Amino acid sequence: MKKTILFLSCLVLTLSLNAQTSVSGYVSTVNQNQQISKHIYGHFSEHLGRCIYDGFWVDKSLNVKKEGRIRMDIVDALKAINIPNLRWPGGCFADEYHWRDGIGAPNSRPKMVNTNWGGVTEDNSFGTHEFLELCKLLGTEPYISGNVGSGTVEEMSKWVEYLNFDGESPMSKLRKENGRTEPWKVSFWGVGNESWGCGGNMTAEYYADQFNRYATYSRDYPGTKLKKVAGGANSDDYNWTDVLMRKSRNQMWGLSLHYYAIPTGSWGNKGSATDFEEQEYFSSMKNALRMDELVTKHSAVMDKYDPAKKVALVVDEWGIWTNVEPGTNPGFLYQQNSLRDALVAGSTLNIFNNHSDRVKMANLAQTVNVLQALILTEKDKMLLTPTYWVFDMYKTHQEATLLPVKFTSPNYVVNNKSLPSVNISASKDKNGVVHLTMVNLDAKNNIPVKLNFEDLNWSKAVGTILTSAKFTDYNSFDQPNKIKPAAFNGASKNGDQLQLSLPPLSVVAITLN
Template identity: 70%
Template sequence: MKHFLTLILTLSVVALFAQPANRIVANPEYSKNIISKHIYGHFSEHLGHCIYGGYFVDEGSTIPNTRRIRTDIVDALKKIKIPNLRWPGGCFADEYHWNDGIGLRSERPKMVNTNWGGVTEDNSFGTHEFLDLCEMLGTEPYICGNVGSGTVAEMSKWVEYLNFDGVSPMADLRKKNGHDKPWKVRFWGVGNENWGCGGSMTAEFYADQYRRYATYARNYGDAKLMKIAGGANSGDYHWTETLMKNVPLNMMWGISLHYYTIPKTWASKGSATAFGEDEYFSAMKSCLHMEELVSRHSAVMDQYDPEKRVALAVDEWGIWTDVEPGTNPGFLFQQNSLRDALIAASTLNIFNNHSDRVRMSNLAQTVNVLQALILTDKEKMLLTPTYHIYDLYQVHQEATLIPLVLRTKDYVLGNDKLPALNASASRDKDGNIHISVVNIDPTNAQDLQIDIAGTQALKASAQILTSEKYTDHNTFEKPNALKPAPFAGTKKSGESISLKVPAKSVVMITLAK
């Protein structure tokens, strides 16, 4: 018997080492979680040229627009089916008073944007303009209310203005301002970063404030609010636990989490396009830390909510670098390289794989700010590499997650290492399977075998986003330098797919009927 067990153990070890070094194993029969489309949400704050000079053009502009909302931006975002848009902030939300942004534009009071550049805002883009934009995009509005400098009554009246279909002071005012029927806004943030720019509160104090504000943010008719509590900064697990412990679960649809990928340090973040491999590696390490954050915040939430009724909404994330030389440091304008596309793809893979708890996320930010999808310069517009990731990944929206087991080689630099590959997979309503694979190793291609049960009759095709250098990016002179292309490197045999994933690339594999 002893010799027999030794033989079995030896054969098992031999079999293990005979397998490919990089391998994905998945079985669609174990699928159950839906990847919420709201994981693919976005964020537009009154910051720099995101709104003014981005979505919203000057009165009388020759740039094609509808009611001052820029047409080419709307068309680009509709193409990738953005599911929701968060507004007006961010830090701006907790100094914004919504009634200053309604009525005749000529009569709206001006304000100073103290958080972002100290510029004077004329409030010409307010509630009606934002919801007009959302209707053009075919997306759901996600409005963040003012807890830091606002009042309970102010927030309560804003909800009534938006959602009440009847006779009341706020509904009558909405009708007077030109919108007869309510918008029925669902997603509602009760404050933003209340541990910092939203009031410098403790977790315990904010939990009490949340209950007050949320109580008076009423449901009207069938417009049931999905209230999102202002959650933790990065790894502040105490904040999450305090909210879960002190706020009744039926008062929250979700709790937010904010985390930014920082290539170097907060004081000196590094360039968006001029960096070496040390900085590239540290950025990828910072990005992949999201896996630990989501896992640990989810574990805290599981203690109080094992049925996962409350969503984790990562409603600010992305890479944050130094601003482009010569631009206003308060406007947070940065370029967008292949590195940023790899960060976006890797992060979305993490969210997909945690879709049992993560049911919303919002990339910061949509136009001209931080990890933007779109950059503009007067009449010019370009789509960034990050935009193309959202284009490739839209197939995961509302698809069923296919859990997978991934074994990967490491990407090694000096004495440190990271997993070279990351991935997620889903099956859409038509039965097609999509596998998104990222190779963060900037030098080495990775041979990969993928085994997915029950896919004998499906045909494989793929697209790829990559470039010669990880610093490569699109410019207004060369706006299409980086964009997805067909990838002919996949070979399918039965239920197995083999491919060589090129260095620093994102590959989207489709198995279609």
């Protein structure tokens, strides 16, 4: 009898979870003024594995187009997605990096051991000047993370002076001696990184005092006001956010948040990047969607001290983190990039767009050959990952006006656990054109979508889709174009209503003309 009751209960739960089979909703287009900052679409380049060395910065003998030693096929690919900012030199590496070791004649720079990532020796041939030349070639804003963990207030203060002061001083003189007359006017400035962990194992109270001290001496020079980003919380440490907002909010432009989606939920065995079943795919997406909860709750803490939302939430490390590829250095964090990763990226960017009243900046980890990379290289070969193509499809949201979308979604159910099948964000660009990005996480089912619009004249829907047969599919050097965007012709106009059907495992971008 008990078994029968249990079976019937599970059946009722399953039927109720699957009762809804389509998305219906409403897009508000009138009197909206919340801008989606382009800096939400930022990236991260740490001295880790093959991101800098053998990624952006290659051997002189490598047979690829280069500017000095900067690899230009990577630069061209990133320019194509309008990369708005690039974070450097870390990550954990930032708090063991001493900037003076990376300036001057390359053959006179001291070597260093990268104790965080693989114990490799670096020659410091890629330093401040090289990074800022890379940013110039990319047409992007630099975001530099300063050393609080093993550095000094004087060291950070003088780095800012070296970068930004245009008058007579010891640091501006040194900069000129190293070949740069004009200051770079770097604005985004991280004061330490993960100070609760690899950046010093500090308490929130201690770090808040250190942030206030370091930030005080990180000066605003004429023509450049620093946007100082305080090292924020690990995942759901809301106390850290509370302490920093209470003690330090008046000195910061932004407060960071780091969160990685671990497929298995276990740091000991995070799961394969390409070899997994539906249950692990489901848990990956469940963990990725937790970003919405984290942003909501950290924003609520910030609202207590900053109801006007003057302090930005800066999610400057996010992405999916799996086990490294078999046979690679475990300290290099090289992982493949599957369709699952693209669905994580699309869903996360939709979350950030919809929270753009507080989230003003974010940085995917990382750009080349590390974690959820946009680009993978193998000697002279280079490929664009499924995640890269999501950023290409979503670039229309940069600096556009957020259009709130109210909708209900069916659930994607695996083993009686559920998550929303569909997530959406929408915006209107400066020309008045409306763009929607939608993700269907369901591994098996097409999801019909019907959306109404408030006072919007449009005649045609133009679409792009990114999908593949399996969530484990990926681009390889043998098949670099297995997953790439294609035209989506499944959207239509019925009266004033947009109608379409989202295929399983798909990211779809729609433009209304």
